[in-house]
Amino acid sequence: MKGRLGKGATATVYSGIIENRIVAIKQIKLSAYSQGIKYAQATIQREYQIVKELCHPNILRYYGLFFNKENQQVNLIMELVDGVPLTDFVIYVGHVNEEFTAYILRFVLDALGFLHSHGIMHRDIKPDNVLMSMSATIKLIDFGTATKYTPNINRRNSTVGTPWYCAPEVINGEAYDTECDVWSLGCFAVELVSGKPPFDELNEIACLYKMAEGQSPPLPDGISPACASFLSSCFTSDWKKRPTVKELSASPFISSQIPLENEH
Template sequence: MAEGDRVAMECSTAPTQPASSDRSSDTLDTTFDSLEVGTSRSGDASSSLEDYVVEGKIGSGKFSTVYIARHLKSGRSVALKKIQLFDMMDATARRNCLNEVNTLKCLDHVNIIKYLEAFMQDNELVIVLEWADQGDLSKLLQERRAEEKKFSEVEIWAIFTQVCSGLKHMHGGRIMHRDLKPSNVFLSSGGVLKLGDLGLSRYFSSKTLQVNSVVGTPFYMSPECIKEQPYDWSSDVWSLGCLLYELITLRSPFYREGSNFYLLGKQITSCDYDPLPAGTPAEMVKLVCDMLRSNPKERLSIDQICEQALRCRERAEARVK
């Protein structure tokens, strides 16, 4: 069985229908039971908050807060995400929360943040995730901009191929990321990069070809998303193209000083970005161009991108030996 088929079968319980806006707390509890929240990835009985020591707050959103914590029994550092589930009166927010649990449970790849377990406690959903101890790619890009120190060709391919590998695994399991950007690429020891923050991902059944909901971060949104048109896997490819451009130049292809959402949207839909700097390897220039195409049908597939990027990485590494 192909890897994509295996992952898709394992993900068959992921929600594909909108949650009702009048769904009650009791119904929601039942839904979580059916999703096996309360067991770890290994199938063991779940922990509780008493099994963790919270060591600091990482960040927070409208309904959630993320902490770094330590599991008492194993001593392992983890990211612990607490979600005020029953404060989510909006059906979409609840559906995205359910989706995040299902999505994380389905994915097992070195370049994707690993789901460890989830449980309900004190009317909150607690999701325990692998901890990436070196921050995220956005922070690294900020440091490089401050130092005016661009990535070398080898560094760019090393980063990019890992992001591609994680995204290929997701697409193989019929899952889109839908919010691919530097702050959602996490760094761990040994130079390993991991895709994370999959709360906006959506499971695609075999009959689902496109979706319509407008999500994502404006600088990395595809033209079809900006125009609120249906979009598919190639929308992730567009975001991947933006990320490669930023690795080369240390800025988003559509960043303009003093711009606004309207002007940004016009730039994206017209594919208006500055050419890559002189001296950029031809393979990088072509790959960016082949991902940042206005027509989604003209963009490369993630398989094609991975194949080309790996070849370029091998050649670049061979040249510096």
């Protein structure tokens, strides 16, 4: 391993070289999980199994998983991205203009479309879980709450995710499908254009009550009709009538976006 890239409550990330490839090595302390070591190990193993075969330019690659019994650690070997979470970017710039918001959304939609076509829901779309590289490449990360499913057969009903970005059907424990990611994407977009997440003034419990009632997040002031239409579509309360990511990609707000030089 080489230098340390970052440190959190449960993990430390280092850069390293494995088989002549520069990678990120995420060392996860299993003892830091309140649910216990076995639960933590199973959760990380499940995350790796879901994404290990995925190969898409806007999804972070996972290369390997190693368990260190002596130190009670799991090492996740991942693609190294020279960039920052969009949370940090939004804090730095205050808010993102609509043109660049549409640019970001187009690649997140591409990533979600790929996941959904492979029977995977992400279930935690938010700025923390999207990286932007120095060349403006967008990468969807963190599949800790992702799940596999069979469309129209085994829908999910577990309550997971982050309150300010959760769809009503997820909070209410109803059966739901990939459209839960669409609602979260709308919340993600609100934070980009306004600089703060929906219902930012509320605490977690109050926010959950608002979302559980199916109350759509208020749209930011001063946005264009195309942006407002895109967000309103994401916040369709009946998930069965909510647009798919493919339909959103064809919306005027996204499809009219002029390609930037750094697109791959």
